[in-house]
Amino acid sequence: MEILKLTGITQEFGGLRALDSIDMTVKQGQIYGIIGPNGAGKTTLFNIITGIYVPVEGTIHFHGQELKAMSPHKVAKLGIGRTFQNIRLFNKLSVIDNVRVGSHAINKSGFISDLFGLPLARREEGQIMIRAGRLLNLVGLYEKRDEYADNLSYGEQRRLEIARALALKPSLLLLDEPAAGMNASEKVELIELIYRIREEMKLTILLVEHDMNLVMNLCEIIAVLNYGRKIAEGNPEETKNNEAVISSYLGVEA
Amino acid sequence: MFWEQLLNGLTLGSTYALIALGYTMVYGIIQLINFAHGEIYMFGAFVGLFLVTVAGADLFTALIGAMIFCMILGMLVERIAYRPLRGKSSRLSALISAIGVSIFLSTLMALIRGTNTTRYPNILEINTYHIGGLEISSLQIIILVVSALLMIGLQLLIQKTKIGKAMRACSQDLDASSLMGINVNRVISATFAIGSSLAAAGGVLVGIYYNAVWPYMGMMAGLKAFAAAVLGGIGSIPGAMIGGLTLGVMEIMGVAYLSSSYKDAIAFAILIIVLIIRPQGILGKKITKKV
Amino acid sequence: MEAFLTQYIDAYYLRIFVLIGINIILALGLNLITGVTGQLSMGHAGFMSIGAYTAAILTMQYQAPFWAALLAGALLAAFFGFLIGIPTLRLEGDYLAMVTIGFAEIIRVFFLNFEPGGKAVGLYGMPPNTTFVLVWGIVIVVILLNAKLLDSRTGRALYAIRENEIAAEASGIDTTRMKVLAFTVGSFLGGLAGGLYAHYMSYIAPQDFGFMKSIEILNMVVLGGMGSIPGSILGAVILTIAPEMLRIVADYRLLFYGGLLVILMIFRPNGLLGDVRIYDIKKRWFKKEVG
Known part of the structure; x- marks a missing residue:
């Protein structure tokens, strides 16, 4: 069952295209990873889903309900929880x-x-x-x-x-670089934690991460963003072997 | 009538602008509303008065003297009351400290001079010129010319000199500037020095224009100049100039065409309306929040 | 009880106690807006004056019962707080501060020209209905309700807005509604204190509610410790007594007051009780015992 569906999401900042017609479907119970180099638009996508930015074009459906132009607190009330890349706690x-x-x-x-x-x-x-x-x-x-x-x-x-x-x-949890700044053992614990909360709370998890190992281990499906475009989507194995991904993101000649 | 009022408004507005520049420069760099700035302006007016009456100085010597005195006073205030707080406290505690300085300075002057209004002696022979039906006094010309020269000088200083460049860098990012080897404390000191000297010039000019100075003149002038800085977009130097002139003209027009008893309310009413329509002020940049 | 008190306690001290009580109500109101929710308001005296004039006019000119007049004044102040809260939807930080200053100044100028309020002379001869027992009864109720509110869903949401607005939104808090709520409730308390003040002094004038009064209330909140109820109470007590204690230095009173603010901010930048929690004290003691 689809829990989150993005169609044709486009975002611009002062003429600069940060996201270019992104389509994405997240299914109930999935751990879905988004990877991509810095500035690929990953966090922007999160901010659009949670209502902080209103996209120039495109629609967002959560459990079939349109989220576009809904304020962040209403999105939260519908059951989307999130963390932030640069930690935002109530210090x-x-x-x-x-x-x-x-x-x-x-x-x-x-x-x-x-x-x-x-x-x-x-x-x-x-x-x-x-x-x-x-x-x-x-x-x-x-x-x-x-x-x-x-x-x-x-x-x-x-x-x-x-x-x-x-x-x-939440029924959908967005994690923005949850492993940033963690050491190896903390990362192992984090992976366990994410599995546990999914089982116990019947969650769907969408995460943005830089650590390739973590993403490959944890996620069932991965989308790759580059310069605001989705260049690949698939399971870890497919993604690892995708030529477009290798040349543009992993930085190795194919 | 209208053109004369406009001229009066510009004259008043240019003194607001001189004070507003100090607010906006300091705010641009350390995000502090320097509430003691109005008192620096008041000190400027009194030092000018002292030089004219006691030392027998002419207008320009008095102007320069007051500017130098307040330059030092401004740096002193920053050193004693703001620097110890920097970095380790919220902006609000710095604000309260500034309010403390403001109370201290105005009381100090009241103790020295008494709370009464003192008249400025006539140091200038005031001529009135008629230009095509428009009446303009030599005093107004002097105020407009001096203000314009100071503002041009400030622009040159900020755009062309090394310290100006450092100030611009600091207003972008204080930490990064410090990492680039800029002596941030010195730049902040210089900002206070420049801002305070401009306020002092404003004080002397207002003193001779309205022919009156008193120890509590700093508060209302300071509030209005701050309003002017916010109106123009706080942190923006051209914004402070435009904000000051706008506020001055509006206030004079309001008094002339509406009611003089609401004089002090007009500036703030305009400010609130502008901010509701354009929250970042006239020239302020809209800051997109980074998430 | 009142008779007992007036018989055995020196009128001078009784007066100070009553003023402390009124100031606690003012400080707790502003604490909700600025201390807890983090919205810098520098015009609290404006709300106080609305409450004071409304209540005074109702009791004097319409023979309204005292309690009804008090309530009406507080409600009208709350209504204006609600109105001022609305620009906060768009304005942040110091822009908001400027709007609150401007609002309070406009209110003051309005009363300066308000015929039923006696214009610049003000109003006098209000029935002295405000008693020691009444004031402190209200203070206790206000403290209890405040404590209840701050340790609740609503209270935590207000603190969360101060700490991080974006994270607060992401947690499902309607931040705009909450900010307006804080302004409304805070202004209600300001108006309530104003009504009490008017019927204690039996004399009010526009200059009682100027910018300096707003600053005085802000000082109480910041000095005591932002967001802390005991802090605001302590701040109100100290800043009510301080001017009395400083009477020995007569003319130099305000000089000391200003200097004291600077020194306190340098040594306790988070206010006297701003970062004191029972938990931390316990922890420190416990560690000492172990060590």
Whole structure:
């Protein structure tokens, strides 16, 4: 079943074409990888899916619903969680509060019930707290729940971003270079974590990554972007042997 | 009538522009609203007055003297109240520090001179010229010419000299400039020096134009000049000039054609309307957020 | 109780306590906007004046019951806060600060020309309905509700906007709605404090709510520590008492005040309680015991 479908996505920044009619279909339960050199338009694509940019042309369908021109918080409410390439945590909030903020989208308690601590707010608070604790356990940060987010190490911050994104109960999770800055053992743990969350939460995962090994190991289907164009798509084996990919991205003469 | 008001507006506006330049230059480099800038302007006016009355200086000596004095004062303020905060604190704490300096300086002058308005002596013989039905005083000519010369000088300084180049680099990216071997502290010092001397010139010119100086004159002038800088697009030097002139003209026109009792509200009303239509100011660049 | 207090506590101290209470309400209101949500507002006195004039006119000229007048003033201030919140959809940082300054100045000039408000003379002879017990009763309720709000879904969303707006949006927070909410609630508290102030002093005039008043409230929030409720309370207490303590230095009072702001920002750039958490204190103590 298709969960995300992009058709003819084109984006321009001041006359510069960052994305050129990208078509892409992500199926339920897949781990889908996007690779490509710097400036290929990978992050731009994420920003278009999550509503930060509105594409010049093209349509985005999520569970059959049009996302184009929808503001980022509405996209999040529909069930798309994301992490950021340059980590964007709430630095002066505690680790657990970062995750609690993440659950904003799935709760309802409003100003009045929050102000007076009405039953709705109290009931939700309890659930939020339990869920946040469970998610922190999952990413191995429960012990550090009261630290400020900016006191965490780089790898920990990346995992916290994942926990925060999971807090909104997404059906689609976008990971923007989740392994950047991680050492080898952290990467192994990351791969395990990604498999685990897919199984446990029935997630579909779309990720952008530079580390070829990681992508080849993890992803079931890979799209290759170059200068805003999709030049190949297929399983890791096909991608590895694709001539266009080898010449333009891997930089080896075919 | 209209042309005379326009001329009055340009005269007032060019003094706003002189003060606004200091705000915009400092903001362009360290993103600080230097709230003490209005007080530097006030000090400029008083130093000019002192030189004229006590030392018997002529207008141009007074102008140069006030500019040099405020140059040093501006650098001193930066060294004592802003530099220790740089890098290790939020911009807001620097802002509060600037407010502290502003209160300190205006109180200091009130203690020295009392809170009353002092009149500037007539150091110039004011002639009035008639050019095709338009009445223009020699004072207005002097203010417009001096302001124009200072602004041209500033443009030359920024475009042609080494320190100007360094200032432009710093306003693009402070960290990268520092990595390129630019002495950032020196550039910031120079920015304060230049901005403060322009404000001092504005102070002396306003002093003789309105024939009055008082210790709290810096606050409203500072607020309006800041409004002018924001109007033009903060961080942009031509923006500060255009913003200052626009604000001056609008304010005078508002007083002439609408109501004088709302004089101080006009500048801000214009500003709010402009910002709602064009959030980055007249010449400000729209910054696309990097995600 | 009030009778008991007035009998046994020196009127001078009682007055300071009441003013501390009013300032705490002001500081907690601005803390929501600037401290928690990170939207720099430099016009809080404008909201205060709306509450003060509305309540005063209602009790004096329409014989409205005091509580109704207070509420009406706070609601009208909240409405203006809502209006000012709307430009925040498009404006950021210092542009927003300028709009808030401009708004407060326009309000001040409006009251300077407002016939029912006594123009520049202001209003006097309001019934002295504001008592020590009333003020502190309200202060306690405001503190409790504030604490409740900040430790809730809404409160965390507000902090998240301050920390990282893009990540907040990506977490499903409607940041524009939340910012407008912060402005509305913060202004409500400003208006409430204004109504209390008017009926305590029994005299208000436009100059009571000028730019310096806004700055004073901002100082409380930043000095105490942005976003911290105990911080805002401490800031309000210190900055209410400081001018009284500084009376011994008489004329030099404001000189010290200004200097103190600079020094405090240099040594505690995050405010007095801005980065103090019970958790960190516990951790430090625990480590000491182990070591």
